[in-house]
């Protein structure tokens with residue numbers, strides 16, 4: 001039997017957006033109704049990431065070249081020890097080899113309800129060998145031993161950039177969820193006057209509304225494999241309105257992460273926005289005389 005989370009509502013922040021426990025605490029105080037919190041990915045060593053500018057939004061798509069800036073594991077443990085958060089925390093972890101993932105999970109396991117295994121970030125620092133490019137070959141070796149490392153649900157966060165069908169088939173017996181997906185790309189934006197790349201990191205992962213159709217296909221492709229094995233899907237990619245959640249549910253997702261859409265909002269705005277989102281989904285379910293469980297994966301075609 002796989003282990004599944006009961007999130008109320010089944011909406012989380014996408015990893016890397018909002019990111020830190022004090023931000024989540026402020027949101028809980030204003031009544032923001034997320035079902036769980038996903039802090040920034042924890043990695044094996046401290047890392048600054050790229051210098052600014054790390055974010056560019058042309059109005060259609062966002063590019064980010066953060067390149068996984070990372071605090072020390074101890075500073076994360078201090079944060080977790082002192083948090084007053086009431087909602088569950090889904091830990092996110094990145095590494096460069098299987099042992100990195102295992103070591104971090106062992107140290108931080110007692111503070112989280114589930115683990116999201118980030119094997120999918122396309123960003124890198126200038127001159128850095130990409131941490132996650134060509135992960136296809138390594139993902140099975142990273143994911144498979146984790147059942148012996150943690151009893152918590154395991155979520156493999158896969159990239160839309162790689163051969164996610166082959167990867168899913170290779171790990172499906174060792175996970176409880178597949179998260180679809182991370183940022184697309186990376187992509188390039190150029191300043192036409194300086195003729196230089198706009199991002200200091202040269203290229204950046206694409207997110208926001210524009211990537212939704214790609215991730216929608218990924219959700220549905222993976223649902224067809226995962227649903228036979230009692231593995232559920234988390235959708236990340238361009239969710240900005242309640243209809244996106246319904247669409248992703250029809251494609252096969254049962255948890256929904258909102259990322260880029262939260263980035264230009266303050267605490268009060270996020271609270272109002274996220275609370276309306278799930279109420280609107282519930283209204284839709286009533287109007288359609290159906291239930292959430294019936295909706296998940298009901299795509300006709």
Ligand SMILES: Cc1cc2nc3c(=O)[nH]c(=O)nc-3n(C[C@H](O)[C@H](O)[C@H](O)COP(=O)(O)O)c2cc1C
Nearest residue numbers: 014015016041064118182207208236237238259260
């Ligand atoms: C600024 C930024 C930082 C991110 N950092 C992480 C990260 O640390 N770990 C991770 O797994 N995904 C990270 N992501 C990817 C998001 O979690 C999400 O998968 C992606 O942005 C697609 O969702 P969206 O279109 O709703 O933003 C980041 C995305 C952005 C825009």
